[in-house]
Amino acid sequence: MDAASRITNGSTAAAEPAGWWLAMRARARAAPGALYLLLVMAVVLSLGTRGFLSVANLTNIGLQAAVLTIVALGMTLIILTEGIDLSLGPVLGLAGVVMGLLIVAGWWLPAALVAALGVGAAFGLVNGILISYVEMPPFVVTLGTFGLAQSLAMVLTEGNSITGLRTSIRWFNEGELLGVPVPIATTAILFALTYGLLYHTRFGRYVFAMGGNRRALLLAGVRVRAYQTGVYVFGGLLAAVAALIMTARMNAAHPTIAIGLEFDAIAAVVLGGTAFEKGKGGLTGTLVGALAVSVLRNGLNLIGLSTEWQVAVVGAVIILAIVLDSLRELT
Amino acid sequence: MARAATANWWPRALFAERFFLVTSRVAGLGLLGALLAALSPQFLTWTNLINVLRQGSLQFLMSAGLTLCILTAGIDLSVGAVLGLSACLAAALIAGGHLWSGMLAALAVGAACGLLNGAMVAYVRLPAFIATYGMLWIAHGLAYVFMKGQVIHGFPRGFRFIGAGFVGPIPAPILVALLVLAGLHGMLHYTPLGRAIYAIGGNPRAARLSGMPVQRHVTVVYALSGLLAAFAGLVVIARVNAADSGTGEDLLLPAIAAVVLGGTSLFGGHGGIAGTAIGSVILAVVVNGMNLLGVKTFWQAFVMGAIVILSVLADQLATGRVNRSG
Numbered sequence: 001m002d003a004a005s006r007i008t009n010g011s012t013a014a015a016e017p018a019g020w021w022l023a024m025r026a027r028a029r030a031a032p033g034a035l036y037l038l039l040v041m042a043v044v045l046s047l048g049t050r051g052f053l054s055v056a057n058l059t060n061i062g063l064q065a066a067v068l069t070i071v072a073l074g075m076t077l078i079i080l081t082e083g084i085d086l087s088l089g090p091v092l093g094l095a096g097v098v099m100g101l102l103i104v105a106g107w108w109l110p111a112a113l114v115a116a117l118g119v120g121a122a123f124g125l126v127n128g129i130l131i132s133y134v135e136m137p138p139f140v141v142t143l144g145t146f147g148l149a150q151s152l153a154m155v156l157t158e159g160n161s162i163t164g165l166r167t168s169i170r171w172f173n174e175g176e177l178l179g180v181p182v183p184i185a186t187t188a189i190l191f192a193l194t195y196g197l198l199y200h201t202r203f204g205r206y207v208f209a210m211g212g213n214r215r216a217l218l219l220a221g222v223r224v225r226a227y228q229t230g231v232y233v234f235g236g237l238l239a240a241v242a243a244l245i246m247t248a249r250m251n252a253a254h255p256t257i258a259i260g261l262e263f264d265a266i267a268a269v270v271l272g273g274t275a276f277e278k279g280k281g282g283l284t285g286t287l288v289g290a291l292a293v294s295v296l297r298n299g300l301n302l303i304g305l306s307t308e309w310q311v312a313v314v315g316a317v318i319i320l321a322i323v324l325d326s327l328r329e330l331t
Numbered sequence: 332m333a334r335a336a337t338a339n340w341w342p343r344a345l346f347a348e349r350f351f352l353v354t355s356r357v358a359g360l361g362l363l364g365a366l367l368a369a370l371s372p373q374f375l376t377w378t379n380l381i382n383v384l385r386q387g388s389l390q391f392l393m394s395a396g397l398t399l400c401i402l403t404a405g406i407d408l409s410v411g412a413v414l415g416l417s418a419c420l421a422a423a424l425i426a427g428g429h430l431w432s433g434m435l436a437a438l439a440v441g442a443a444c445g446l447l448n449g450a451m452v453a454y455v456r457l458p459a460f461i462a463t464y465g466m467l468w469i470a471h472g473l474a475y476v477f478m479k480g481q482v483i484h485g486f487p488r489g490f491r492f493i494g495a496g497f498v499g500p501i502p503a504p505i506l507v508a509l510l511v512l513a514g515l516h517g518m519l520h521y522t523p524l525g526r527a528i529y530a531i532g533g534n535p536r537a538a539r540l541s542g543m544p545v546q547r548h549v550t551v552v553y554a555l556s557g558l559l560a561a562f563a564g565l566v567v568i569a570r571v572n573a574a575d576s577g578t579g580e581d582l583l584l585p586a587i588a589a590v591v592l593g594g595t596s597l598f599g600g601h602g603g604i605a606g607t608a609i610g611s612v613i614l615a616v617v618v619n620g621m622n623l624l625g626v627k628t629f630w631q632a633f634v635m636g637a638i639v640i641l642s643v644l645a646d647q648l649a650t651g652r653v654n655r656s657g
């Protein structure tokens with residue numbers, strides 16, 4: 001359920017003022033930190049800057065948020081299983097590079113996309129097997145594959161951008177599906193897909209249970225390791241789809257394009273209220289979280305903060321928000 | 332206390348573990364050395380070997396603080412970034428003629444970053460990899476802001492000694508690394524803090540229940556990690572005689588590689604600083620070998636990533652942890 005709608009529903013549904021107030025307060029407490037961050041920034045930016053509330057800028061935020069949201073969807077499932085995937089940024093970069101090279105080599109676009117999906121799935125598979133079957137700590141496995149993916153992308157491109165892609169790929173950034181820009185439509189479709197997967201399938205129930213009570217699942221005879229590996233493969237596949245949109249937006253593939261994106265994705269997930277333990281959280285919060293992170297970056301651009309400052313400020317704001325969020329939980 | 336209770340089996344298990352760790356690493360190093368000596372005639376020259384050891388010393392200094400964090404079952408992903416930030420700060424001040432205040436400022440900034448990490452991990456209870464990953468981006472960002480894309484180079488001779496000087500035939504950084512190694516080894520094995528680090532990593536619950544100030548100890552460990560990263564930054568810029576905002580950017584993966592290669596367990600409580608020293612030398616030999624054999628530098632991150640994964644994999648298989656739960 002959407003956190004914002006939960007608040008408004010509460011205010012209309014409850015009859016008595018006292019009950020209304022209590023329900024509102026309870027819901028405000030339960031709402032993820034991302035919602036507050038988003039609200040505060042939206043108010044500040046619409047009052048403080050001229051360009052924020054324009055259609056062009058809001059569309060731009062949507063386009064920027066698309067890549068982040070898609071990666072964050074996979075990250076949500078991974079974090080729900082008490083895992084982490086630091087390699088998603090470089091894997092996105094490598095998938096984009098592979099796709100770009102194949103397109104330049106004259107491959108049919110869908111075939112190149114399948115190859116990129118293969119890259120994402122392969123890295124997810126390696127991560128998943130090492131984490132679930134060999135029981136290595138997720139952050140170290142994915143930091144290792146971070147190095148592998150980054151290095152392969154650099155080796156393949158010699159550190160350069162791949163340009164001269166066919167113009168047809170631009171459709172994935174500029175085109176429209178039923179009047180909606182393709183990146184936003186893709187994100188919506190993937191969100192719906194992931195939502196269905198997480199909340200309406202056995203796989204989804206196991207994802208929550210893996211973080212909540214892995215032992216119980218094992219004792220019930222569930223093939224936990226296979227499912228856990230599946231979660232990482234899913235994350236890798238989504239990163240590859242994000243690579244397609246990113247490549248279309250840049251009209252080029254670059255090996256280091258997505259370095260740091262994994263941090264934004266983790267931030268979106270955590271600000272969205274998904275915790276690192278006990279399988280607590282959900283997908284809608286991640287959507288709000290991804291929007292909050294994108295609005296933050298957009299806002300810093302609007303107030304004309306130099307890119308040097310942005311890295312530090314985004315890092316500090318996100319960490320501060322995470323700290324406040326967990327302090328709220330502790331009290 | 333925990334040790335006394337399990338005195339019957341612990342020392343022998345510990346001895347076997349240590350013996351396996353040391354012999355396997357030394358044997359690996361020997362094999363690697365023999366292989367390189369066969370493949371490249373330059374490998375076994377005095378200048379090259381001294382160069383490898385100097386590189387290994389720098390690597391050790393970068394991995395030393397991280398080892399302490401990992402021993403407490405934590406991690407400090409911000410080592411490279413904190414190293415870079417404090418190196419930039421020191422470079423600006425030292426090139427401006429403020430030698431001592433520059434070094435002090437760098438160490439203070441490193442310790443402050445570490446202190447923040449420690450507070451977030453110990454008191455706010457954030458997972459260590461999240462808190463320190465955030466710090467990574469903050470420190471990188473601040474380094475960018477501070478340097479604005481410029482490179483600072485040319486430091487006074489006296490300062491460059493710790494990185495590029497010689498004592499007789501021995502490069503100064505090797506001696507610096509040996510001093511740090513001795514200090515940390517002593518700290519880990521002969522002080523209350525050292526015992527606390529092993530206890531917290533081995534069994535945090537038992538450590539807390541036995542009345543140990545776990546939160547304070549953990550904070551101190553992360554502060555030490557930041558301080559040591561800053562110190563490594565000083566030695567690095569003294570060695571290369573330059574600093575820019577990219578300093579430290581690619582150092583995280585090698586830093587972790589040296590620790591896990593040295594046999595310190597990511598689950599905490601097992602391993603030690605001496606292992607990291609051996610791991611650092613092995614890593615330096617690998618990089619040196621790649622350079623001698625003309626492998627492109629783009630492959631280095633691949634090799635580092637593979638080393639990290641394979642070391643932890645070997646550790647998992649050797650300790651039989653894989654079969655522990657169904």
